Amino acid sequence: MYCEHCNRLVYKPKCPGCGSRDLRLPASEDFCLLTEQEQLWTQAMRDILLDNGIDFRERDLYGMGQVKRTGIPQRVRFFVRYRDYEKAKELQEAFFSASFELNME
Numbered sequence: 001m002y003c004e005h006c007n008r009l010v011y012k013p014k015c016p017g018c019g020s021r022d023l024r025l026p027a028s029e030d031f032c033l034l035t036e037q038e039q040l041w042t043q044a045m046r047d048i049l050l051d052n053g054i055d056f057r058e059r060d061l062y063g064m065g066q067v068k069r070t071g072i073p074q075r076v077r078f079f080v081r082y083r084d085y086e087k088a089k090e091l092q093e094a095f096f097s098a099s100f101e102l103n104m105e
């Protein structure tokens, strides 16, 4: 199911983000929370999504006002359309497991 308040897919009777039970089936155009990343990874995440032609939005956790004050947001949430969600998740997981292996060397 899908929570309109948080733009996220929910697999429980209520949304873990806001506690809402006002959930509906996701539509293919809905933006869904894909991942939350450290600033360090956001450029890589953008590149992966762009390279694969996936439409996405990003939002820092503190809102635009905070970005202007501090310069750089610390953590960024990425949203992709529901129709691209499975593909985007696979790309993300492939990327991060590859990065992890590199770090282990």
Ligand SMILES: [Zn+2]
Pocket: 003, 004, 005, 006, 007, 015, 016, 017, 018, 019, 020
């Ligand atoms: Zn919610």
